[in-house]
Amino acid sequence: PQTIFRKDYTPPAFLVDTVELGFDLHPERTIVANRITLRQNPASKRRDIVLHGEDIELVQLRMNGQLLGKDDYLLDHATLTIKKAPAQVVLEIETLCAPVQNTTLSGLYVSNGNFFTQCEAEGFRRITFFPDRPDVMAKYTVMLRADKASYPVLLSNGNLIEQGDLDDGRHYAKWEDPFKKPSYLFALVAARLVCQEETFTLADGRDVLLQVWVEEGNLDKTDYAMQSLKNSIRWDEERFNLELDLDRFMIVAVGDFNMGAMENKGLNIFNTKFVLANPRTATDIDYAGIEAVVGHEYFHNWTGNRVTCRDWFQLSLKEGLTVFRDQEFSADMIGTDTGRAVTRIDQVRTLRQAQFPEDAGPMSHPVRPDSFVEINNFYTVTVYEKGAEVVRMYQTLLGRDGFRKGMDLYFKRHDGQAVECDDFRAAMADANGRDLGQFERWYSQAGTPVVTARTRYDAVKRNFDIILSQRCAPSAGQQDKLPFHIPVAVGLLGASGQDLPLTLEGGKHAKGATTIVLELTEQEQIFRFRNVDERPTPSILRDFSAPVVLEYDYTDDELLHLFSHDSDPVNRWEAGQRLAMERLLKLTAQVAAAGGSDANLKLDPTFINAQRAVLTDETLDAAFRELALILPSETIIAEQMDVVDPQAIHTARQFMRRTIGAALKEELIAQYHANQTPGDYSPDALSAGKRALKNLCLSYLMVAPDMAELKLAQQQFEKAGNMTDRSAALVAMIHSGAATGPYLQNFYEDFEGEALVVDKWFAMQAAAPTTNVAAVRQLMAHPAFTLKNPNRARSLIFNFTNANPSQFHAADGSAYDFWAEHVIKLDAINPQVAARLARAMDRWRRYAPALQAKMKQALEKVAARAKLSNDVLEVISKALA
Numbered sequence: 106p107q108t109i110f111r112k113d114y115t116p117p118a119f120l121v122d123t124v125e126l127g128f129d130l131h132p133e134r135t136i137v138a139n140r141i142t143l144r145q146n147p148a149s150k151r152r153d154i155v156l157h158g159e160d161i162e163l164v165q166l167r168m169n170g171q172l173l174g175k176d177d178y179l180l181d182h183a184t185l186t187i188k189k190a191p192a193q194v195v196l197e198i199e200t201l202c203a204p205v206q207n208t209t210l211s212g213l214y215v216s217n218g219n220f221f222t223q224c225e226a227e228g229f230r231r232i233t234f235f236p237d238r239p240d241v242m243a244k245y246t247v248m249l250r251a252d253k254a255s256y257p258v259l260l261s262n263g264n265l266i267e268q269g270d271l272d273d274g275r276h277y278a279k280w281e282d283p284f285k286k287p288s289y290l291f292a293l294v295a296a297r298l299v300c301q302e303e304t305f306t307l308a309d310g311r312d313v314l315l316q317v318w319v320e321e322g323n324l325d326k327t328d329y330a331m332q333s334l335k336n337s338i339r340w341d342e343e344r345f346n347l348e349l350d351l352d353r354f355m356i357v358a359v360g361d362f363n364m365g366a367m368e369n370k371g372l373n374i375f376n377t378k379f380v381l382a383n384p385r386t387a388t389d390i391d392y393a394g395i396e397a398v399v400g401h402e403y404f405h406n407w408t409g410n411r412v413t414c415r416d417w418f419q420l421s422l423k424e425g426l427t428v429f430r431d432q433e434f435s436a437d438m439i440g441t442d443t444g445r446a447v448t449r450i451d452q453v454r455t456l457r458q459a460q461f462p463e464d465a466g467p468m469s470h471p472v473r474p475d476s477f478v479e480i481n482n483f484y485t486v487t488v489y490e491k492g493a494e495v496v497r498m499y500q501t502l503l504g505r506d507g508f509r510k511g512m513d514l515y516f517k518r519h520d521g522q523a524v525e526c527d528d529f530r531a532a533m534a535d536a537n538g539r540d541l542g543q544f545e546r547w548y549s550q551a552g553t554p555v556v557t558a559r560t561r562y563d564a565v566k567r568n569f570d571i572i573l574s575q576r577c578a579p580s581a582g583q584q585d586k587l588p589f590h591i592p593v594a595v596g597l598l599g600a601s602g603q604d605l606p607l608t609l610e611g612g613k614h615a616k617g618a619t620t621i622v623l624e625l626t627e628q629e630q631i632f633r634f635r636n637v638d639e640r641p642t643p644s645i646l647r648d649f650s651a652p653v654v655l656e657y658d659y660t661d662d663e664l665l666h667l668f669s670h671d672s673d674p675v676n677r678w679e680a681g682q683r684l685a686m687e688r689l690l691k692l693t694a695q696v697a698a699a700g701g702s703d704a705n706l707k708l709d710p711t712f713i714n715a716q717r718a719v720l721t722d723e724t725l726d727a728a729f730r731e732l733a734l735i736l737p738s739e740t741i742i743a744e745q746m747d748v749v750d751p752q753a754i755h756t757a758r759q760f761m762r763r764t765i766g767a768a769l770k771e772e773l774i775a776q777y778h779a780n781q782t783p784g785d786y787s788p789d790a791l792s793a794g795k796r797a798l799k800n801l802c803l804s805y806l807m808v809a810p811d812m813a814e815l816k817l818a819q820q821q822f823e824k825a826g827n828m829t830d831r832s833a834a835l836v837a838m839i840h841s842g843a844a845t846g847p848y849l850q851n852f853y854e855d856f857e858g859e860a861l862v863v864d865k866w867f868a869m870q871a872a873a874p875t876t877n878v879a880a881v882r883q884l885m886a887h888p889a890f891t892l893k894n895p896n897r898a899r900s901l902i903f904n905f906t907n908a909n910p911s912q913f914h915a916a917d918g919s920a921y922d923f924w925a926e927h928v929i930k931l932d933a934i935n936p937q938v939a940a941r942l943a944r945a946m947d948r949w950r951r952y953a954p955a956l957q958a959k960m961k962q963a964l965e966k967v968a969a970r971a972k973l974s975n976d977v978l979e980v981i982s983k984a985l986a
């Protein structure tokens with residue numbers, strides 16, 4: 106396969122002004138008539154028209170009215186080229202495709218008898234021949250024709266301008282999008298669906314129509330998506346002065362979808378998982394996900410659609426920025442400082458769980474990659490979440506107002522354009538009169554920087570010095586890295602836990618400031634605080650001010666001090682994570698040394714008491730307490746080890762949970778009862794936090810439950826008034842190893858008709874450390890299982906390979922064979938989903954030799970297949986390289 110390089114970018118030879126699409130929709134045989142007007146691009150010297158096309162059959166091609174014959178163009182499996190074309194061209198292209206055969210879910214496909222499209226990144230070329238690249242922006246008019254009884258609803262981007270009946274029971278609808286857009290934002294839906302709709306008044310007084318389209322029977326699950334949409338519109342008006350630019354905005358839910366959702370102009374298409382919710386079927390986490398994704402796709406309308414990417418290497422321009430915007434939106438919706446901190450802690454957990462490992466593994470790439478084989482492999486936590494961290498750092502460096510000025514300038518300069526990450530950086534710099542040249546390295550250099558801190562206190566001179574240095578390990582194609590521009594927010598705590606007022610030598614900070622952002626730009630720098638009356642405890646990297654690993658030799662006492670007093674909730678949580686991690690690593694080593702046994706392990710009372718103090722401190726939000734009590738995950742622990750022993754990690758962590766559960770039993774039971782949320786379910790953050798804490802208490806009590814604790818879980822399961830409590834009880838039971846057969850059965854029967862709940866049913870079993878690969882295979886034989894539906898495949902297979910490390914890494918390697926078998930099977934159906942599964946082996950070189958050898962065999966087994974997609978091939982060959 107061919108590698109595509111960022112440095113090879115050239116502007117398109119031809120620009121497209123208008124696109125008129127006509128669809129005669131039929132599941133087996135859809136005819137697409139495409140009339141495009143092109144003109145030579147003055148910025149290009151080339152004269153050839155190059156159109157992309159994949160898996161479609163060319164029926165007829167006309168240029169400026171003339172029928173073209175086979176000698177007039179070159180056609181291969183990927184492109185159609187017309188050599189030396191005239192300067193102004195009208196092309197009329199007729200093609201055929203078979204949506205019902207399209208299992209890739211890219212392009213035009215059928216899901217549960219309805220038509221949907223997914224065009225990002227390169228799906229439009231699976232619908233018609235077109236210069237399918239984001240820097241070609243055009244105005245679209247779309248005519249849809251389909252059988253009226255089967256597809257009563259016909260939707261596309263923009264405004265509905267005409268509709269009516271045709272012969273033979275068919276009907277039509279004509280849509281026009283007033284805005285220029287790249288092809289990846291095209292969408293159509295032809296379906297039997299119903300909608301919740303509402304007229305909404307924008308800040309400027311304009312009325313717009315909002316619709317959420319779902320299958321009949323799901324109208325009782327659309328309220329939260331609609332509410333989230335309205336909140337998103339308001340928020341973007343208030344925070345960024347960005348208004349909805351269309352008269353109508355539609356969200357459509359589809360059960361077969363490769364990702365979360367898609368921001369097609371005016372016609373967002375969503376995975377049902379991020380639309381459908383009612384208290385019976387959805388958990389607090391589902392509700393939060395809906396709010397975030399509805400916000401995310403809506404915010405793309407400006408960051409992505411009005412201003413788009415010049416090429417796919419710039420993907421983070423829209424994704425990093427839009428993730429940052431949805432993060433800020435979710436935080437603002439909670440509205441409290443701790444609530445904001447809780448969302449921030451969740452972001453840090455995601456980075457450590459998924460992005461740091463990616464940045465250190467074979468698929469490591471900069472936020473703006475330099476090359477790729479298959480762009481779909483680069484919709485990653487690095488491009489999205491690390492990209493969002495990079496955007497957040499502008500705000501940390503420039504302040505909220507400075508960031509807003511930068512955003513305003515960005516839109517002023519680039520509305521209607523396809524631009525680069527550098528253009529965003531320039532807008533931030535120019536709007537604030539700052540030089541952000543060095544900041545560019547966050548886009549160009551891969552890998553997670555490590556910041557090391559040392560401190561010294563001079564009691565006589567009353568100086569406290571923080572010496573910061575930075576390094577970043579080599580990654581593919583990048584041996585030596587240059588220093589990053591790193592904002593490091595710092596505070597100093599006095600002996601009684603209070604924040605000391607800070608005076609930074611040479612700094613210009615407000616008098617009395619208790620948090621100061623240090624700018625680390627060199628390999629090593631000394632920062633001196635003056636007038637420091639006592640040796641302080643430093644709180645470094647407050648609010649996780651940069652996506653780095655911070656090394657500092659904290660003593661246990663210092664960490665305990667921070668854990669009970671730091672005014673920065675993120676660092677307060679972090680101190681607890683450090684206390685836990687130190688112990689987890691020691692315990693893991695002891696388990697390994699004892700041949701896997703936990704017989705002689707001990708957990709010190711200091712740590713248990715610190716946990717007790719947080720658990721019972723009712724001045725703290727329940728949501729924060731829950732996060733403070735969750736131990737680092739097995740994956741995060743594994744990332745700290747040179748040689749990973751998944752079983753030892755699991756045993757050590759379980760020992761720690763069991764010990765905490767036993768030692769704090771009384772407090773856990775008391776908090777379990779104190780944090781009930783009686784009355785009608787509400788997904789608000791306060792109630793969700795209480796449920797999270799209560800259910801964490803339950804899970805601790807259920808590590809080694811007695812009869813009374815088992816009963817507690819059973820009762821919760823039976824009486825639960827919402828899915829959060831019901832599923833938490835069932836998960837606790839499954840993880841405890843107690844006999845759960847009847848409960849699982851009962852749950853399944855209650856929710857058999859709810860696909861998203863059946864997904865949960867598979868997922869909770871797949872992720873339980875009591876479920877081995879044989880049990881997973883058995884679950885695959887269940888009539889409700891299918892590989893063809895991505896949500897279902899993910900629920901069982903991915904939850905096993907990614908969320909059940911002690912079983913996935915079973916010593917006999919049987920789960921690796923299972924992995925290989927399913928990467929291959931999925932690849933024949935849906936390469937994008939298969940490539941995601943392929944990534945489960947990313948970290949194979951870090952395991953003990955015996956496991957490594959078996960993982961390598963499994964990778965080689967996949968690599969040896971003759972017919973692999975580029976998607977899977979790229980992942981596997983990078984893993985083996």
Ligand code: B3K
Nearest residue numbers: 225226366367368481484
């Ligand atoms: N922009 C889409 C991603 C589609 C990727 C297809 N492989 C979703 C989002 O980030 O909003």
Ligand code: ZN
Nearest residue numbers: 401405424427
């Ligand atoms: Zn996005």
